[in-house]
Amino acid sequence: MTAETADQASPGEASFQLLAEHLPDLIIFAFDTELRMWAATGGALRARGWTSEEFIGMTVPEIAGGTRADDIRAGCLAALGGERSQLEMAGYDPPDRLWSLHFVPLGGGGPEGGMVLCRDVTEPRRAEELVRASQRQLAEAQRIAQVGSWEWDLETDALTVSDELRRLFGLPPGVELTMTRAAATAIHPADRVRVTTALERIRDDPSPFAIEHRITRPDGEVRTVLARGEGVVDEDGRLVRFIGTDQDVTDRRRAGAERRRLLNRVYEAQEGQDRRLAADLHDGHVQSLAAIGFKLEQARLRLGASGSPEADELLWQVTKDLSAEVTALRRTIGRLRPLVLVEDGLEAALREEAKSACNRAALASCEVSSELVMRLDPVVETALFRVAQQALANVVEHASATHAEVVIECDAKGVLLRVGDDGCGFDPDHVQVIADIAHFGLIAMRERVESLGGRFRVTTAPGQGTVVEASLPLTVAVEGPGA
Amino acid sequence: MSRPRLLVVDDHPIVRAALVDLLLQAGFEVAGEAVDGADAVALAKQLEPDVVLMDLRMPVLGGLDATRLIKDARPDIQVVLLTAFESPALEQQALEAGCFAYLVKGCPPGELRLALHEAMAWRRSLRPSAGSAPLEA
Numbered sequence: 001m002t003a004e005t006a007d008q009a010s011p012g013e014a015s016f017q018l019l020a021e022h023l024p025d026l027i028i029f030a031f032d033t034e035l036r037m038w039a040a041t042g043g044a045l046r047a048r049g050w051t052s053e054e055f056i057g058m059t060v061p062e063i064a065g066g067t068r069a070d071d072i073r074a075g076c077l078a079a080l081g082g083e084r085s086q087l088e089m090a091g092y093d094p095p096d097r098l099w100s101l102h103f104v105p106l107g108g109g110g111p112e113g114g115m116v117l118c119r120d121v122t123e124p125r126r127a128e129e130l131v132r133a134s135q136r137q138l139a140e141a142q143r144i145a146q147v148g149s150w151e152w153d154l155e156t157d158a159l160t161v162s163d164e165l166r167r168l169f170g171l172p173p174g175v176e177l178t179m180t181r182a183a184a185t186a187i188h189p190a191d192r193v194r195v196t197t198a199l200e201r202i203r204d205d206p207s208p209f210a211i212e213h214r215i216t217r218p219d220g221e222v223r224t225v226l227a228r229g230e231g232v233v234d235e236d237g238r239l240v241r242f243i244g245t246d247q248d249v250t251d252r253r254r255a256g257a258e259r260r261r262l263l264n265r266v267y268e269a270q271e272g273q274d275r276r277l278a279a280d281l282h283d284g285h286v287q288s289l290a291a292i293g294f295k296l297e298q299a300r301l302r303l304g305a306s307g308s309p310e311a312d313e314l315l316w317q318v319t320k321d322l323s324a325e326v327t328a329l330r331r332t333i334g335r336l337r338p339l340v341l342v343e344d345g346l347e348a349a350l351r352e353e354a355k356s357a358c359n360r361a362a363l364a365s366c367e368v369s370s371e372l373v374m375r376l377d378p379v380v381e382t383a384l385f386r387v388a389q390q391a392l393a394n395v396v397e398h399a400s401a402t403h404a405e406v407v408i409e410c411d412a413k414g415v416l417l418r419v420g421d422d423g424c425g426f427d428p429d430h431v432q433v434i435a436d437i438a439h440f441g442l443i444a445m446r447e448r449v450e451s452l453g454g455r456f457r458v459t460t461a462p463g464q465g466t467v468v469e470a471s472l473p474l475t476v477a478v479e480g481p482g483a
Numbered sequence: 484m485s486r487p488r489l490l491v492v493d494d495h496p497i498v499r500a501a502l503v504d505l506l507l508q509a510g511f512e513v514a515g516e517a518v519d520g521a522d523a524v525a526l527a528k529q530l531e532p533d534v535v536l537m538d539l540r541m542p543v544l545g546g547l548d549a550t551r552l553i554k555d556a557r558p559d560i561q562v563v564l565l566t567a568f569e570s571p572a573l574e575q576q577a578l579e580a581g582c583f584a585y586l587v588k589g590c591p592p593g594e595l596r597l598a599l600h601e602a603m604a605w606r607r608s609l610r611p612s613a614g615s616a617p618l619e620a
Contacts, residue, residue, distance in 0.1 A: 282540075283495070286567045290588035291501035297593070298505040326589025330569050340572045348572045355571070 027118040030106065035059045035076045038113075044120060060116055064089060072116075075103035079114030088121065098122045139163055146248035150229075152179050153241045154203065168225065168248050170217035188214035188222060206231025206239050212249065223250045263451035264379075271382060278337035281329060289326045293319060338385065346381045347372050350388055350406050361396040363404055370408040376415060377475040383448050384408075384417045384470060387456075390441040391419035391468040399423025399466060414454070414474055420467040425460040445470065487603045488514040490532040492523040492549070493565075494541040498588075502536065502565075509596050520544025524552045527560060534602045537582070539566035539573070547580045554581035559609045561602035565595065 024043025027050075031037050036059050040052035060076050061069035068089045075085045082105050091097030102117040139162070142148055148165020152158075159177040166173060169186050179199065187195045191213040198211050208230040215223050229244020296319045300312060341349035347370040354366040375381070388406055395404050401423030409416040442458060445468070449456040454472035489511050493499040503513050514530045517523035520537075521544040527535055535553060539546040550562045561583040566573070574585040583605060584598040 282567055286588060287495040287498050290567065291495075291497045293589060294498070294501035294505040298501070298508045301505070301508045320591065323589045323591055327569070327587075330567060330587065330589065333567075334569065339568050340570045344572045352571060 025119055029055060029060060029063075029116040029118065030113060031060050031076060031116070032113040033080060035061065035073065042118075044118070072101070075101065076114055076116070079103040079105045079116075080112075081105075088125075091120075091122075096122075098125050143167075147245050148247075149243070149245050151241060151243045152229075154239060165246055168223070168246060169215060170219060170221070186215045186217075188216050190214070202229075202231070202242070204239065206233055206242075223248055224253050225249065260451040260453070263447055267383075267448060267451070274336040278333045281333050281336075286326060286329055286333070289322060289329070293322050293326065296322065335389075338389075341381060341385050345372070345375045346370075346385055347408065349381075349385050350408070353385070353389055353392055354404070354406055357392040357396050357404065361399075361401070363395070364402050366392070366395075366404040366406065368406045371410040372408055372415070373410075379452065380415065380472050380474065383452055383454075383472060384415065386448060387445045387468070387470045388417055388419055390445055394441065394466070394468075395419070395421045395423065398426075401465070410474075412474075414471050416469060416471040418467060418469045420465065422465045425462050425464045425466050427462055428458060428460060486510060486512040487534060487599070488512045488530070488532045489599070490515050490517060490523060490526055490530060490535045492517040492520070492535060492541070492546070493538040494518055495538075498538075505595075506536075506599075511599065520546055520549030523549045524556075527553045528556060531557070532560060533606050534583075534599055535560060535562045536599070537562050537564050539564055539568060539577075547576060550577070550580045550582055559606060561606045563595075563598050563602050 024047075027040065027042040027045045029037045030039035036057065037055050040050075040055040045052070055063070061073045064072050068087070071087050071089070075087060078085045084105070085103045086101065088098060088100050091099055098121050100119045100121045102119075104115050104117065106113045106115055142162055142164035146164070146168065148168045149162040150165055151160045153160075157178040157180055159179045159182055161169075161171070161177060163173070165171075169182075171177070171186075183192065183196050183199065195211060195213050198209070202209050208228070210226065210228045212224065212226045215225055217223065225246045226249045227244060227246045229242045231239045232241050232243060234240045296315055300307075300315045300319070303312060303315070338349050338352075340352050347368070350370070351368045354368045357363060358366045376384075392404070392406070395401050399421045401421035404419070404421040404423075407416075407418040407420075409418070446456040449470045449472060452472055454470060457469045458466065459469070460466040489506055491499055491502050491506065491513055493502065499516055499518075503516060506513055514532045515526045517526050519541040523535060523537060524544070526532075535550075537546045537550060541549075546564055546566070550564070553560055553562060558581075562581060563584045563586060564577045564582045565586045565588060567588045569587045577585045583602040586595060586598055
């Protein structure tokens with residue numbers, strides 16, 4: 001007897017076949033009290049090119065080929081006893097498939113025995129494993145990147161967070177969260193108003209946002225996080241929730257602060273060295289050379305009319321050459337330690353630097369305009385002066401400009417220096433490639449400004465002139481170690 | 484009339500000595516030497532020179548402050564500043580303090596003597612009884 005022809009089957013067998021036909025991904029085996037299979041059917045059987053004859057007459061445990069025979073026998077016996085059970089096992093043929101076997105009693109007045117409903121679950125299990133692997137990878141990536149993800153339901157205020165975000169905020173697992181409670185407890189008190197204000201603002205705007213703030217973990221540790229997110233709208237265009245991430249940037253911020261502190265120490269050391277060198281040159285060499293000049297002139301006077309014209313001419317020439325050398329040395333000292341900057345401040349120093357640039361290059365003008373009404377922090381003055389000095393040196397040496405300008409704008413928050421010219425400009429990308437950027441001093445200018453918490457920008461293009469802008473806060477805090 | 488009387492002020496001994504020798508050779512009378520600004524103020528009051536040849540950067544009291552004090556007490560005494568710092572801003576300050584001229588060490592030969600002559604001429608115009616021109620101008 002086969003189970004594939006319903007018109008020859010008993011009522012029990014017919015219903016069995018009907019069931020099998022309606023579940024095309026199943027293979028159904030029916031077995032008797034001896035566990036011997038008397039029917040095998042199902043869409044999955046035919047889909048694999050198997051026939052019922054291959055199975056009928058075998059006992060069910062024999063399907064496993066010995067690997068799980070005892071488990072299968074137990075399942076069949078349980079079915080005979082009226083109990084349902086389930087197990088998963090590797091495939092019959094080919095062996096890399098995974099099957100789910102459900103053992104159920106046969107009922108309904110038919111023959112005594114049971115059924116095994118077999119389903120190939122290889123693909124669902126692989127998909128589930130892929131999902132689990134993906135989740136593991138996401139969790140691992142979040143752990144490594146110190147990024148936690150979250151979802152904020154605007155209607156319920158519920159906040160669903162990833163494990164990494166819980167770890168980041170020091171939250172125990174399983175505790176239900178709301179955005180209101182999280183903002184009230186986790187946000188650092190000094191940042192709370194700013195963050196809650198921002199949250200209120202974004203409630204009506206699904207645009208991507210980013211906000212950096214500090215959090216206080218339950219153990220009291222303060223961390224800095226960068227929160228990014230964006231809104232999600234429903235099919236009616238209604239903003240229903242936000243999704244986003246919080247990244248722990250504490251170490252990055254500390255490293256940045258430490259780098260700035262070290263850079264500032266380098267600059268301070270360099271300025272100090274320049275000051276000492278300038279003082280040595282001024283107090284020693286310039287004075288000695290000046291004295292030699294006075295003696296040469298005295299010698300010329302002493303020779304007077306009695307000396308030969310050739311000797312007088314020679315002494316005159318040597319005195320002039322010496323004078324030129326002293327002038328050059330003085331200018332070197334001025335570059336090392338711009339006295340006018342120390343004595344009279346940034347604007348006066350910039351005017352002298354602009355005048356010097358005009359003298360050194362074929363500039364028709366180099367205007368200086370300033371909104372400064374008072375002296376700035378010496379560190380800020382020195383940094384901006386050095387930037388302007390380098391920018392003007394670039395104008396002199398590279399720009400082929402006719403006009404240049406130096407502008408200082410100032411408001412309550414900070415001071416902006418702008419040095420512009422109408423010269424040949426350059427391709428910033430090309431400059432970076434050919435490493436002339438170091439030659440132009442752009443890296444040094446940028447580092448100096450950014451080390452003080454400022455911003456640096458160069459706007460230029462071939463034939464379009466160049467504008468160098470540096471903005472700094474009015475005062476800068478000298479950060480201590482670990483700040 | 485006597486030769487122009489100068490007070491030479493410089494904290495660098497080598498420079499001061501060379502200056503004094505040059506000025507003597509050039510026919511000026513060096514009435515005294517001061518080693519800093521405070522010394523210069525005291526000696527200017529005591530010696531009443533025609534012209535003070537003043538350094539800028541000095542210990543105790545700088546050249547600008549010394550110039551102001553001297554000019555407050557004796558407007559007729561002329562001060563010629565001789566410094567190693569070339570700075571338009573400092574030059575402006577020096578002129579505002581009352582200096583007659585601002586010279587930079589290493590300036591072309593003869594410029595110093597010329598400035599001293601001009602300072603002397605200006606002083607004579609203010610006070611005709613002041614010293615005559617140097618013999619070897």
